[in-house]
Amino acid sequence: MANYHPTDELLMAFSAGQLPNALGLMLACHIEHCPDCQRKMHQFNELGGNILDSLEPLALDEGAIGKLLERLDEPEPVVEKVEMLPGIPRPLQRFMPAHYDNLAWQGMSSSLKEFTLDIDDDRYTTKLFRIAAGKQLPEHTHKGNEFTLVMKGSFSDKTCNYHAGDFVLADTSTRHQPQAANDSDCICLAVMDAPLKLTGTFGRMLNPFMR
Amino acid sequence: MNSLPLTKSRVALQNCDPKPCVDRSLTTNVTDYSSSSLEDLIAAISEKRDKRAFVELFKQTSPRLKAFAMQCGANVSDAEEIVQECMLNVWRKAHTFKPKSGTAITWLYTIIRNRRIDFARKNRHETVSSDDMWLEESGDELESQVHHDLSGEKARSLLDALPNEQKQVVYKVYFEGKPHSEISKDLELPLGTIKSRLRLAMNKLEILAKEQMSWLIIILLMNF
Numbered sequence: 001m002a003n004y005h006p007t008d009e010l011l012m013a014f015s016a017g018q019l020p021n022a023l024g025l026m027l028a029c030h031i032e033h034c035p036d037c038q039r040k041m042h043q044f045n046e047l048g049g050n051i052l053d054s055l056e057p058l059a060l061d062e063g064a065i066g067k068l069l070e071r072l073d074e075p076e077p078v079v080e081k082v083e084m085l086p087g088i089p090r091p092l093q094r095f096m097p098a099h100y101d102n103l104a105w106q107g108m109s110s111s112l113k114e115f116t117l118d119i120d121d122d123r124y125t126t127k128l129f130r131i132a133a134g135k136q137l138p139e140h141t142h143k144g145n146e147f148t149l150v151m152k153g154s155f156s157d158k159t160c161n162y163h164a165g166d167f168v169l170a171d172t173s174t175r176h177q178p179q180a181a182n183d184s185d186c187i188c189l190a191v192m193d194a195p196l197k198l199t200g201t202f203g204r205m206l207n208p209f210m211r
Numbered sequence: 212m213n214s215l216p217l218t219k220s221r222v223a224l225q226n227c228d229p230k231p232c233v234d235r236s237l238t239t240n241v242t243d244y245s246s247s248s249l250e251d252l253i254a255a256i257s258e259k260r261d262k263r264a265f266v267e268l269f270k271q272t273s274p275r276l277k278a279f280a281m282q283c284g285a286n287v288s289d290a291e292e293i294v295q296e297c298m299l300n301v302w303r304k305a306h307t308f309k310p311k312s313g314t315a316i317t318w319l320y321t322i323i324r325n326r327r328i329d330f331a332r333k334n335r336h337e338t339v340s341s342d343d344m345w346l347e348e349s350g351d352e353l354e355s356q357v358h359h360d361l362s363g364e365k366a367r368s369l370l371d372a373l374p375n376e377q378k379q380v381v382y383k384v385y386f387e388g389k390p391h392s393e394i395s396k397d398l399e400l401p402l403g404t405i406k407s408r409l410r411l412a413m414n415k416l417e418i419l420a421k422e423q424m425s426w427l428i429i430i431l432l433m434n435f
């Protein structure tokens with residue numbers, strides 16, 4: 001079970017249907033396996049229901065009900081069935097071309113590989129990162145916000161350990177050097193609004209290629 | 212005979228023995244839905260596929276659904292279309308409503324929210340849809356621990372529990388989805404004030420949630 005959760009503000013915006021696509025999908029992945037956030041989501045949906053209930057009614061077009069009644073017996077649109085990839089959260093199923101092991105990972109270095117997911121979003125880029133078992137990334141900060149969800153394995157960063165399901169927010173003030181656990185590669189989903197900015201010497205060398 | 216008004220022909224039918232060929236919709240007991248709760252209307256739609264229950268549900272809820280779409284920024288004709296899509300989904304998905312895991316108005320909220328989002332996305336030709344984020348319109352994939360058999364009153368009190376200044380910020384989040392910095396500009400209030408009002412509202416909701424949970428525990432204990 002996750003130890004690190006999205007903030008209440010993010011959960012409320014998710015319930016309100018107001019998050020950008022990439023971030024919304026990421027929250028959905030976390031919530032799928034987090035009873036705490038499911039409970040909060042329930043609460044925020046209920047608040048949404050209260051808000052709907054409180055609105056001043058607006059009369060509909062006179063023909064609206066007639067038009068609707070005519071459509072009730074229309075055949076329902078067929079939902080395309082997606083072959084489910086085992087071990088992948090449901091919200092990502094349609095956007096994953098293959099299972100983690102069969103993705104066309106792009107090498108940034110031997111310790112870090114990435115794969116960009118094709119998710120329409122005006123603001124955010126969505127990527128999967130794969131940190132090799134036991135490897136540590138060069139220290140870096142972020143120009144903007146970066147949201148990370150641990151999908152598989154675990155990584156540690158200074159004092160914290162993050163496991164599958166954990167939701168981590170790094171902002172411009174975060175300076176970190178994540179290290180994957182020794183026993184397996186760590187796969188993370190990352191949603192970011194600006195390229196990484198590396199701080200160490202190694203980082204400065206790598207920076208032009210690391211986006 | 213054909214030119215008789217409907218009311219008269221109905222009387223005529225009631226006075227004679229029902230024959231096998233008589234239109235059953237005129238002779239079987241007709242439920243009066245005008246004072247039914249939203250929950251009962253949805254149940255009638257789901258179980259009996261009753262179009263009259265559907266018309267009544269439409270009467271009771273669609274003006275607020277339209278107001279919701281417009282508050283979220285839709286113009287009149289888009290709002291009408293979003294309500295059409297919403298009600299069509301209500302007809303098709305009525306069986307997914309589980310009275311034990313939430314109120315009818317909450318369920319309707321999740322449907323209008325999703326239709327509003329998908330309407331906007333369709334116009335932008337985006338592939339992500341509300342189905343990717345929310346399973347079966349229920350808004351939450353839980354076999355809920357939170358039960359709402361307690362009372363409708365309790366559920367309604369969420370919004371009422373917030374003072375107006377907090378309510379105002381919450382409305383902005385739900386309808387406009389603006390970052391806090393923009394809400395602060397709109398309302399001409401410092402960013403810190405917006406954040407703290409929202410935080411206070413969250414805390415209040417959390418307290419209410421805990422109260423609901425403890426009531427549930429008391430009820431469970433009483434049942435043993």
Ligand SMILES: [Zn+2]
Binds near residue numbers: 005030034
């Ligand atoms: Zn959580």
